Each structure stands twice: as structure tokens, then as C-alpha cells.
Amino acid sequence: MNPGLSPTMAAAWQSLEDDLDGDRAAVAGFAGSWAGLLPHRIGALSAALAHADADGACEVLLTLTCTADMLGMDGLAGAATRGLDALEDEGIVGAQRHVDTIADEARTAAIVVAGVLAQEGWSNL
Numbered sequence: 001m002n003p004g005l006s007p008t009m010a011a012a013w014q015s016l017e018d019d020l021d022g023d024r025a026a027v028a029g030f031a032g033s034w035a036g037l038l039p040h041r042i043g044a045l046s047a048a049l050a051h052a053d054a055d056g057a058c059e060v061l062l063t064l065t066c067t068a069d070m071l072g073m074d075g076l077a078g079a080a081t082r083g084l085d086a087l088e089d090e091g092i093v094g095a096q097r098h099v100d101t102i103a104d105e106a107r108t109a110a111i112v113v114a115g116v117l118a119q120e121g122w123s124n125l
Helices: 007-019 024-050 054-070 074-090 092-096 099-118
Strands: none
Touching: 007 024, 007 054, 024 054, 024 092, 024 099, 054 074, 054 092, 054 099, 074 092, 074 099
């Protein structure tokens, strides 16, 4: 697909492209929108945890886990999964210990996606 993608990302992005009948523009649009929403999602997670809203935190963590997995962003998917596990096992306090790592992984993921989309072949979409 694209030489700048990691093998995991390449497989995930190719799977999305296949699911969308070869529509690379849709994959690029999804990835770009996803990356753009990460700061909002991290803010929503922090707010939910600050207000002891376990359901809200669970929703954000599930969204992060699933969508990061869809794009092959293993670092963020793993961090969000660990946060979700901590929320289920230890409650709000347990999940709060993972917010900084999740936020770091989200920033890294956004940078990686932006870099891939800026590469030749993606930039014209």
C-alpha cells in the first residue's frame, strides 16, 4: 500500500480500503478526521474521570481502543485497553493512572497519521 506505513498499519489501512471497495480517499479522510478528534477524546476522557463518570470514561476508552485498532495504531489501542481494564478492575482512580500514557500515545498516533497522509500518494487525496 504505502511504504511509510508500519506493517500493522499497512494491514489495517488495506483492510479498511478493501472494506470500502478500494476507496483510498475515504480511508485517508477517516484517518485524518480520527487524528483530528484525538485531542477532543482525550479531553473528554479527562473530564469524565475528573467527574467520576465511569460510563463516560468507558465510552471514550472503548472508542479509542476500537478506532486505534482499526487504523493499526497499536500503542494507543494498548494504552486505552489498559486504561479500560484499570477502570473495570480499580474504578476511576485506576483509570486516572493511565491518562498521561493514553494522551502521549494519542499525540504520537496523530503525528504518525499526519506524516503518512503527507507522503506521496496520500497528499493528492
